[in-house]
Amino acid sequence: MRIVLLGCMMIMMTFVQGQVLIKGVVKDSLDNGLTNVTVLEQKSGRRVMTDQLGKFELITVNDSGNLVFQHVGYRERMKAFDPNARELLIILDAKVSEIEEVIISTGYQHVPKERSTGSFATVSGELFNQQVGTDILSRLPAIANSVVMDAGRSQGAPQMMVRGLSTINGPKSPLIVVDNFPYDGDINNINPNIVENITILKDAAASSIWGARAANGVIVITTKKGTFNKETTIDLNSMLMIGERPDLYYIPQMAASDFVEMEQELYRRGFYRSKLNSASKPLISPVVDLLDLVDQGMVSKEDAFAQMDKWKTIDTRDQFDRYVYKPSFTQQYFLSASGGSPAFSWISSIGYDRDVQSLGGTYQRLNLRFQNTYNITDKLSLTTDLYYTLARNRSGREGYTNVPSLLPYMEIADESGNALAIPRGNRKSFLDSFGDGQLLDWSYYPLTDWKYQSRNNNATDLLGKVELQYEITAGLSAGFNYQYERQGALSSTLADEDSYMARDYINRFTQFKNGGVEYIVPRGAILDKGSQTLIANNIRGRLNYNKEVGRGHIAAIAGIEVRSANRQSYTDRFYGYNANNMTVGNIDYRHTYPNVITGGATYIQNNQSIGETDTRFVSQFANAAYSYDNRYTVSASMRRDASNLFGLKTNEQWNPFWSAGLAWKLSNENFYRSDLIPYLNVRGTYGFSGNVDPSMVAVNTVTYANPSVFTGIPFARYTNFYNPQLKWETSKMMNLAIDFRTKNSRLSGAVEYYRKWGKNLFGQAPIDLTTGINPSMQRNVANMRGHGVDVELTTINIDRPTFQWRTVVNFSLYKDAITSYHLPRTLAQQYVNVAAPPISGIEGKPVYAIYAYKWAGLDPATGEAQGLLNGEISKDYASIVGVGTKEEDLAYFGSAIPTRYGNILNAFSYGAFNLQVGITYKQGYWFRRSSINYTDLFNNGRGHSDYSMRWQNPGDERITSVPANLYSTNNNRDRFYEGSSVLVEKGDHLRLQYIRLAYDLPRLKSWNSLQLYFNMQNVGLLWKANKAGIDPDFSLGRNRLVTPRTWSFGIKIKI
């Protein structure tokens, strides 16, 4: 027996050594020979191309094995060969059919796009992976349809919007769903490498299944899953990203020489006299300190002016640029293995990301994932999914914007890079000598302080999912989903005794006694600890019905869902903390102690807080679609939500939503004959949703807070004011669309038109302050309508065997307008909110619009800004920014959010090289740029580079619009200038978001594929409408830095 085996092996060996010729022809489904198909013999890695007739010949040493046939326009095929099959006929299917099989995931169902009526945008994994980075959402605006990041309405992080805004209050960003359930934790915990694809639910029919939380669109992230009957594959992705140093010179900092001269003049005018005479020794700038020392005779005039002349040449940004900001480094490693037998499929992955930011702060993330599906019987399957994240943040150096009271001429380091102190807290020359050396050093060194004070945040996130699927009868199945999430974050800020924070705090409470000192705040570190825990449970029970009935097809789902999210948090502070022996000091929080400088009675802060919130939802939902004869589809969905929104009676909590839709696949009709457009589908939907505001509660509610300092009793404050006139905010949306595809998919896509109507929108409205209620309270302010067009086009421009060029164009138009405004009286000044455009109340105008005070140039005699009052040129600023300006007196520019936006993606492939270029654009909107505010400059040291362009001499008004420095402030004049039309700019721009170049190495024995890639992201603006040098996405707020360009190199291997 053994000999026979051995003999067989010998024979095989000889075969192996010999050379084998395999011949064949590759054809398409219409029997045409296909040229330039790559034919690969898997074991040896040998490859050839088919000729013009589709024929090929391949010589290999293997007697049997698999051949792989690849062509860009066709689906890949594998075919076995053995000694009996050496003449092969291979038929490749055009990839067109793949487009037909796009499966969209709503988070509840997987539906073929062909059978849906709603509006969905999908982002394939391939497209998604054209960008790199540690997070998911920031990639979407460059690749998805109808998604835009709006940076024009709030100064915080840009806000993602899908089809504009539906609700003004409530959760403003779209709902993020990971696989089946909304993700309550930090979305940055999800590793982008596990993303299979992303679906964006745009219209009411698509999103109504998610209820109230879907008001601003839904983004469903589908993760990679194991596949049955598949050999084990291993994927490895490793990437290094280098970020350029941010451009500090984008900050409109006032020139140091201007600043020093301005301070000298203000000093001469006695502006600082009261500050210098103050008993509390308030903070003053180095120039003022020095000038006062000259007047006191402590410093010679010559020395002082020599010093100040030197300061005039400083630009503190140079120092930050040199010593503080460094290139950022991001490393990403990801390893995934998956496979499956007939009854079992699995995928496991591990990812590690490490990010060293430009300020030296670090972010580390470890992700582990195990997903398995077992077919327990042929009717029952069980899926388990475990996702674990460990994320760590550690703070870095103090950046330009983090250093308090930083002025343009301040030095943070000397020539050799040693840290220098800058004033902080109180007057520096006073602190330097105060306390006879008995106090701790009171200097603040911005360059090195971060070494002694660091913030750490450690978060763990465990996400566990179980899904049971049972087929009751053919077509009817029951499912049960459960998701558990526990996210815990521990944060700590440790300010050790050498940190400015600890030294300052200890000094302030130090008491001089009998020639010595008594520490009220013990020496040692100050440690702040905080914890946030989230525990979320989601349970869903559902029945699915999916069946062919005659020529029709029914897909229906109904179920119940219960969700709860419990969040607990606390903060605590320890004084006199000693890390070596884990001891803390004793603190008297109950009595006041005089501040060592001012003598004012102050309490020691205890920084303790404790909180718990619990949000709960119960929902019922149903959704059904019936398709007849692959031509007509009708769909309907319903959902009701109830929550434990505080103060609502249970019977008022149910919140109904519904939608209905129709689709007609024209191209499947008998009368339809078009070779040009072989696929044509029209569809339409209509849906209704609503939103309830917390202040709709039927009672006043109060929030408790820590004890009053006077009475020691916890106090409470009204946070919700009962308003019997408040109504629900409701929104309706209609969507009409055409899907089409031309012959050979040269051009395919969809054009969608939608309208939406919002009623009783919540917003802040000017309120009669005599009511005494909090003026920031929400009321029903307006009705609005919006409409828009989304176009999604995919073109195959060039499709040669060696060279392909494809383009994806996403184009969106969005316009909204107020249809009625509910409040009888409004103030024009409310529309000119410089910090962030408010909801405007003018019918026919966009919901968020830019209005400005009309500008009448600079006064030729004084260089003061001039406005208009009752049609006349005026400098009565109090009236102009007061009630003297009516809304019709304002200059109207247009929408504050982009009305035309989208992206253009071009993908080129040449042999093994792939080049992808992503461009985004936003158009049709306006923003307000910042400029000099003299009141702010004199009082807070906040300058602006526009200062150097100010009016200085008569005639300057012809070349500048920056008002003169009159060395007297009028904050109404500054408010007028800041809100004037001369500072409004067009926001339109075109941005090169990313360039990706990838090279696929020839397939070898040791790997199925190996790709090297190079990415450049945030490349920069290609064009912008404004001439002020401002990137409109980084215009709102002070000292904004443009997200720096990144360069990445990576490798992807599949084994």
Add this chain to the structure above:
Amino acid sequence: MNRIWNTVATLSFGIILMTGCNKFLEEKSDKSLAIPTTADDFKALLNDWGYVNSDFASMGEACSDDFYLTDEDYSSLYYESDKRLYSWMPDYVTRSLSGGGHEWWHCYKGIYVSNSILKGLDENNLRDRRANEIRGQALVFRAARYLDGIQIWAPVYNRETAASDLGMVIRLDPDMNLPSVRATVQETYDQILKDLAEALPILPVSTISPALPTQAAAHGLLARAYLIMGDYDRALQNAEQSLSFQSNLIDFNDLDEQASFPIPVTNQISSEVVFFTRMYGSNMVNNLDIAKINPDLYGMYQDGDRRKAVYFRADNEGHYLFKGTHMGHSGLITGITTAELLLISAECYARLDDVDKAALTLNRLMINRLNKQSYQPYQFQDKHIALNTVLAERRKELIFRGLRWSDIKRLNRDGASITLHRTINGQNLNLMPNDKRYAIALPEDVIEISGIQQNSR
């Protein structure tokens, strides 16, 4: 069989969920939230010192003559509205809401808390002794706000014209949808007196802190109100009643004059404070570095007056600045102190021609203010001297309390002919007695939205 079982299981799962639903949804969404229904809740609302005791008006003080600004400090004022206020401009003198310091809103947000407590106590039928204490305290706070506000936004109380002069908007219900209408000065004072009278029998005799009103606080506010109205009998009676609860005085001879804040405090309130309310804390008056003491006022303090050093410090340029606060830090109180009550009593005695009692009452205060070695008790021969002395002592004692403005108004009403002078950048400004600008302009944005009537300009 299996099939049926599964259907049943699914359905029962749903039914269990739906029935457990109400209980599941009854959990509070935020543990710190409450619908105020119990006495404890209303007590907690009353303890919100940031809304209830704080942010009393500073605009009157800003327009008065106890302090002045140098030209440099005037030009460095951040808000244009503050400059307009200081220079007695007829309009746009209120800070914008976003700038902080909208004193009209401050006044009414305090009133809102009182109104909602009063309504809540009634709606929840809380009528026991403890609830009544809270009710009484809410009434006192409401009265204190109206009394504070009417000094600012209305002309002085004048018996002949009070029934037609424009007063405050009287809101007694928290419902925000009720329209705002201006009441007359008479109606406003009637409401103040009514609230305090209603509060008196249900107020506690003592509380844990002067931040919570007692009977002494209500009597103190009544004394202040009657004094302004010119009803000296009732003012005297209430001042004496208030003092019968608490008459503690701090002997300034015992204080460290060199200290930054010499008047001793416990939990940020001195022991002379009968009822604690605080002036809005960030404007020119509260910036004790720039509010220079009027030299005429400083000159009124005789040698041996301990207040000269307890109240003031000199800067390097010879200006005097205030430091004699009752909070142990730069915060200024506007509430009632025992010293104010003694001064009300003494003034009333003088006005009622009881000069001996006037002297006796005044001396109770003076012995704690003047140097023990050189102290000479006052003795008055005639009413005129007595009254003038008491008024001078009143001005010297009660500076930076928000009282000077209403004092000027009532004294001018009675013929004192006090003209206020200010010099700004070489320009002389005068505010003549009984000028319309003694009723400060209501905020223009409030007028615009509510449609209420502006003070005549």
